[in-house]
Amino acid sequence: MAKRLIPTFNRILVEKIVPPSKTSAGILLPEKSSQLNSGKVIAVGPGSRDKAGNFIPVSVKEGDRVLLPEYGGTQIKLDDKEFHLFRDEDILGILHE
Template identity: 45%
Template sequence: MSTIAAKSIKALAPLLDRVLVQRIKAETKTAGGIFLPESAVKELNEAKVLAVGPGAFDRDGKRIAPSVQPGDKVLIPQFGGSPIKVGEDEYSLFRDHELLAKINE
């Protein structure tokens, strides 16, 4: 896992068609108020988009706009991406085409 010596994740600007996401943490408390141990909480494949690159180029040199924007919720693959750690926080960089779906709420 890459460790970045940046003071803030805002210092990272994805290039081309890359998308910076942070995995959404699963609930550690049930609806009834019971706290679950970490071993019982499954990691979610949902993430929040924090930053998006300007887009890749097609064969004619025209820029292809990314399919997501900062603030969007997306479904990410179980494995893949480039993990990044800033301080204690963990993030991932994915290419736009690696994202599985955009979650509309």
């Protein structure tokens, strides 16, 4: 990424993962078979500030595969690639294989 975005506060920059509609061997997958609204964390903000002004670190980190809410997030374009910004508390969970 030529242009880099460092999110503010507890914002999380996410690249949505579009599930393949056919397997690598070319077999067509039944529609919505594994439709999980997930994404890869590209960058994270320093966190929200507590009452004393200190940062509360966010709960995900760069590279995490995260479960995203169905709605919400701000769509942005950086170098013609589409990303989404989510608030840390709107990310539903971290996915592990």
